[in-house]
Amino acid sequence: MKTIPFNKNTVFSILLAIIVVAIIHRITPPYVEDVFDVVVSKNRTTITDIHQARDIETSKVVKVDRLNLEEKSRFRHPKLGDIGYSNDFFVDIDSTFLVKKAGDYVFYLGSDDGFSFSIDGKKICEWTHERPFTTDVCRVNLTAGQHNFKVAHYQGYGNAGFVMKYAFAAHRKQYLAGENSRYLEF
Amino acid sequence: MSNKFQHLALNIYALMLKNIYPIILLICSFGIYFTHYGTPGAMFWDENYHVASAQKHIDGVMYMEPHPPLGKMMMGLAEAVLDPNANIDKQKFNHTDHIEGSDTPAGMKYTGYRWPSVVLMAFSVLFFYGILHRITQHQLVAFLFSSFIIFDNALVIQARAAMLEGIQLFFVLAELYCFVCVVTRGTPIRLKDYALLGLVIGLGISVKVTSAIELLLFVMLFGVDQWKNIQNHNYRKLAQRLIITIPIGVIPIILVFMSVFYIHIGMGTKVIAGKTYKASPEYLQAIQRGDTWSPSTFVVGLRDNLKYMSEYADGVPRLDESKPGENGSFAMDWLLGKKTISYRWDKDTVNGQVEVRYMNIVANPIIWFSVLGGIVLSLGLIMSKFIYGHKEKYTPLFYWICAFTSLYMFYMIAILQIERVMYLYHYLVPLVFGMLNLALVFSYIYREDILSNNKHMWINLSLYITLVIAVFAFFSPFTYGFPMTENQFDMRNWFSFWKLEVVK
Numbered sequence A: 001m002k003t004i005p006f007n008k009n010t011v012f013s014i015l016l017a018i019i020v021v022a023i024i025h026r027i028t029p030p031y032v033e034d035v036f037d038v039v040v041s042k043n044r045t046t047i048t049d050i051h052q053a054r055d056i057e058t059s060k061v062v063k064v065d066r067l068n069l070e071e072k073s074r075f076r077h078p079k080l081g082d083i084g085y086s087n088d089f090f091v092d093i094d095s096t097f098l099v100k101k102a103g104d105y106v107f108y109l110g111s112d113d114g115f116s117f118s119i120d121g122k123k124i125c126e127w128t129h130e131r132p133f134t135t136d137v138c139r140v141n142l143t144a145g146q147h148n149f150k151v152a153h154y155q156g157y158g159n160a161g162f163v164m165k166y167a168f169a170a171h172r173k174q175y176l177a178g179e180n181s182r183y184l185e186f
Numbered sequence B: 001m002s003n004k005f006q007h008l009a010l011n012i013y014a015l016m017l018k019n020i021y022p023i024i025l026l027i028c029s030f031g032i033y034f035t036h037y038g039t040p041g042a043m044f045w046d047e048n049y050h051v052a053s054a055q056k057h058i059d060g061v062m063y064m065e066p067h068p069p070l071g072k073m074m075m076g077l078a079e080a081v082l083d084p085n086a087n088i089d090k091q092k093f094n095h096t097d098h099i100e101g102s103d104t105p106a107g108m109k110y111t112g113y114r115w116p117s118v119v120l121m122a123f124s125v126l127f128f129y130g131i132l133h134r135i136t137q138h139q140l141v142a143f144l145f146s147s148f149i150i151f152d153n154a155l156v157i158q159a160r161a162a163m164l165e166g167i168q169l170f171f172v173l174a175e176l177y178c179f180v181c182v183v184t185r186g187t188p189i190r191l192k193d194y195a196l197l198g199l200v201i202g203l204g205i206s207v208k209v210t211s212a213i214e215l216l217l218f219v220m221l222f223g224v225d226q227w228k229n230i231q232n233h234n235y236r237k238l239a240q241r242l243i244i245t246i247p248i249g250v251i252p253i254i255l256v257f258m259s260v261f262y263i264h265i266g267m268g269t270k271v272i273a274g275k276t277y278k279a280s281p282e283y284l285q286a287i288q289r290g291d292t293w294s295p296s297t298f299v300v301g302l303r304d305n306l307k308y309m310s311e312y313a314d315g316v317p318r319l320d321e322s323k324p325g326e327n328g329s330f331a332m333d334w335l336l337g338k339k340t341i342s343y344r345w346d347k348d349t350v351n352g353q354v355e356v357r358y359m360n361i362v363a364n365p366i367i368w369f370s371v372l373g374g375i376v377l378s379l380g381l382i383m384s385k386f387i388y389g390h391k392e393k394y395t396p397l398f399y400w401i402c403a404f405t406s407l408y409m410f411y412m413i414a415i416l417q418i419e420r421v422m423y424l425y426h427y428l429v430p431l432v433f434g435m436l437n438l439a440l441v442f443s444y445i446y447r448e449d450i451l452s453n454n455k456h457m458w459i460n461l462s463l464y465i466t467l468v469i470a471v472f473a474f475f476s477p478f479t480y481g482f483p484m485t486e487n488q489f490d491m492r493n494w495f496s497f498w499k500l501e502v503v504k
Helices: A008-027 B002-018 B020-034 B047-059 B070-082 B091-095 B111-136 B139-145 B153-159 B165-184 B191-205 B209-225 B227-231 B235-267 B281-289 B295-315 B331-336 B365-386 B395-416 B424-445 B447-451 B455-480 B486-492
Strands: A036-043 A056-064 A089-099 A103-112 A115-119 A122-127 A134-142 A145-155 A161-168 B341-350 B353-361
Touching: A008 B455, A056 B353, A103 A115, A103 A122, A103 A145, A115 A134, A122 A134, A145 A161, B002 B020, B020 B111, B020 B139, B020 B153, B047 B070, B047 B091, B047 B111, B070 B111, B070 B165, B070 B235, B111 B139, B111 B153, B111 B165, B111 B395, B111 B424, B139 B424, B139 B455, B153 B165, B153 B353, B153 B424, B153 B455, B165 B191, B165 B209, B165 B424, B191 B209, B191 B235, B209 B227, B209 B235, B209 B395, B209 B424, B227 B235, B235 B295, B281 B295, B331 B365, B331 B395, B331 B424, B353 B455, B353 B486, B365 B395, B365 B424, B365 B455, B395 B424, B424 B447, B447 B455, B455 B486
Parallel strands: none
Antiparallel strands: A036 A056, A036 A089, A089 A145, A103 A134, A103 A161, A115 A122, A115 A145, B341 B353
């Protein structure tokens, strides 16, 4: 009976290559497209209202592709993992976007706890105090061209998360903020 | 004159060249173990117990402890000789068995107490190399695999501390080296070989009783010694030899153990803060009389010490994995490095970014997983001979693999019988057996390639050892307490079962 040719050194080389690739894959930081600069600021005192005076201890900027920051009831990006602090922090996003098609738009803002959402300096909607993760539906008419939006969000204690979606009112198909469509571009 | 000098220089050069591998290993070992071993400048994990005990030796205070006293005596001796805390009042250490932060004087240094563990562990690499060199008869194989004992994160953090494992492993490797030397010497085994082995095993047991696993070496030594009589079923001669070798081997162990306790009991000349450790009235009276060095005091002192050790062990809680913050782990989990222990951490904010200095016992996964792989392979090899009847290719190497696999397996089986909570560092002794075993399994599998100097094999082995060193360096922030951000921590949190906990 013929035996299958088996080179021990080749097997060892393959094994080493697999280990090295696995390690490189594990230690390479996750990459996401840089669409939004999310400023996360840890507050020294307990936060109970989105408009309360801030007493910031430390801040960090996290670059994310989508505003889909709720996973496992935490302020967490699907790829980047936890990007918030344990509790009592503010989140600020200030970004521009291009409206390709003028008309009525619906923004879906899900948050735990409060948030405030404005476009071109005009407040569209807000929830000022704590709550479990809940989505607010905010309508606005937008002209074609460049616009700016600002979101302020806070997390007090317990579960956390923030998600922002949009839809062209007539079509109702929802897109995550950061996801380009034939209506909006970020 | 100049000729003589030239001759001497040539001799030294030749000697260095001959021993170039152990010299390189020793330099690397001291670089890894000894560099800045005074950091952190605070105690962690069991140092809080051992420093208190070592100080009692210095100040002549009676104490009892769950471990035999040799390790603490060495720590006390190093502290007294190096005296890094000359102007510091350490009297508070004598009033407690566990030093709290508030009892620690400002400016305290731990370079004295840590010195024996650090230095002995750094020297252990020579025994490790010697063992492999004598068995494989190949310098380069022994040299490359000796990097295991230098570049394992768990070994390094444990040995760079005033803890017992570094000292214990030095004696464990000394015992193994002694055994390997006797067996590979090529001359008949003499009674003084049993006595010498007993002497070194006695020293190991006097540091930590888990070193008693090395008693198996007597069984192996007897097996080698009497191989022909065993094969010929010459029971009479075997019994005759056994009657002589048992006392010759065991008496030095008892003598060393007793001598260590004699010094320990003799040095304990005062009782402080009413801490009598369940000492009997006779023992306490002897201390009051200043009669601690007399044989009668030794008898009662030893009895009380052994009783204390036994009762302490009975009182240690069992493993409770449901308990929040449980640091203990199940013995079978250790094979994959579960669970790590956070010895201490210090948090700081630098330029608005939180950085934490972790001191965690964490495995070098390349070494630990390879050791496990080596055990699986060697068990397969052993079974192929004894169950399937396949003939081994290299008989001496096969039996050495059997020896180290047996030591590993017996240690794990013995540990599994212990009911009290145990910790990841209790795996360090079998890990060392497994490291040696892996080197031998590799030599067995690649014997022909080693002898024929196969380039592909050497490149593979060199890359593998490079990987071991690179992974050690990658996890070194946990070992040396280098500051890390949360992201850097996450990058090193390879397996959820390790249960590494980030500090936010």
